[in-house]
Amino acid sequence: MLGQPAVQAAQPDLANEYFEQLQERYEQAAALRGGAGTLDLEMAGLRLRLRYVGESLREALLAPFDHLACEAGDPALTISLFDTASTGVEPPPPLWEPIAAAPGTNPVARLRSERACVLAAAGSRALTAALPAEGVAVFHLPDAAAIPASERAAPIREALQLLMAARGRLMTHAGAVGRGGCGVLLVGRGGSGKSTLALSCALAGMEIVADDYSLLESETLLAHAIQSTAKLTEDSVERLGIPTGAIDAAGFEPTLEGPAKALVDIRGLAFAGLSRQLEIRAVVAPTVSLGEAEPVVRAISAAQGLRAVAPSTIVQSGFGGESSLATLADLVRRVPSYELELSPNPTANAAAVDRLIGDLG
């Protein structure tokens, strides 16, 4: 073509270069501290190794994964974590202009190539660089002693999202509860009542995988657990009678989506059965009722089910839109969708979910 050079110079892969530099900084930090700790997990049927520099990072960020701990072995995925405050090692200089983060917001600068993806959150100042197909990521925070609320609520979410997506596991904005290994996905945007319903079910003796985010394996329709913490508003904590000992010491903190929420350790709740996975038999979209005494379950169309689960999963993740939507469309084609109009009575709501699961066989 006229005006075009015969051979174009190859564009440098800045995202990949940044990943390699951040990986080097992690290795430096580990060497300075005399080595790294490791926590091996079995998450979504895959062995995931978390390598961390410094116990404070381990305690503050990785404790919610302890329920998935397994014996050490050859990992399919590896995430390496370090902070600057405890190691003195800075991340490589940013390749992007600083983005202003207004209070309560968390804008993200994203640099990506075919091979690599770098995400720099301006609000939480969390930095994630990953090679998804190769199953490796590096995560950095300025100070492990001051973990931002958004990171504590969903630790290393971006790294997990990227690595798991490359292995056919979609991080879905959905809770999952069930009985006997089978269950339902609880879907809907923040504030729709997912967390309260999931915890109501756990307190009623049902199995719980997640209250807000789970990993959906597209082929098997298994919903896998990520973390052992849930986020609840003060009102929900009171209505469910959550014991003080199960509430995170940081207490109620403002959230991006609205009312303040506290982290609750599901393992600290009596009768709760924290499960690794559930086979999904239905999609349930809770809605907050205007005072109905009894919860009401109604069948809804597959498209309505898709509208309840897909936008918040895809819009909030910001990547993999096409394949994520295809996975979720496949889900609602394979299992029925329901709307659950919640009553003010958590026990009755949990019983309605339990009955539905029983009816689904």
Next chain:
Amino acid sequence: MSEPRFRLSPEIVHETVDGEVVAIDLLSGSYYSLAGSGPAVWEVLAGGASEPEITAVLASRFEADAETIAAAVSTLLSQLRESNLIVIDEQPGEVSIAGGSGEKTPFEAPRLERYTDMKDYFLLDPIHEVDTAGWPRPAA
């Protein structure tokens, strides 16, 4: 002057489930439901098509007079353009548009609904793409 041809916007993702199109605009966070005869229009748009071509396809598939179908297609295309769900195809390739070959079905006007409840999240937690020169480019 030839009729403009339209195609689906590259900024959306979409799936058709149970006769309803669910489309998500990745730039704004809005999402849409398209029902009635809308999914038939959408199917034609996916390959790129002009308004008369879409009208002709619908006329071959649905039982309704030509004016009713033409008016419905025109209204829907305006709505889809206003919502940035479709764009004018500046470089249309070769297209083959197949009409209906089976029995016609009763015509139902297309219904487009827009949902904006994700917008707040989108504004709170936006993603800025960094281009090769290292400058963030706002996603919305």
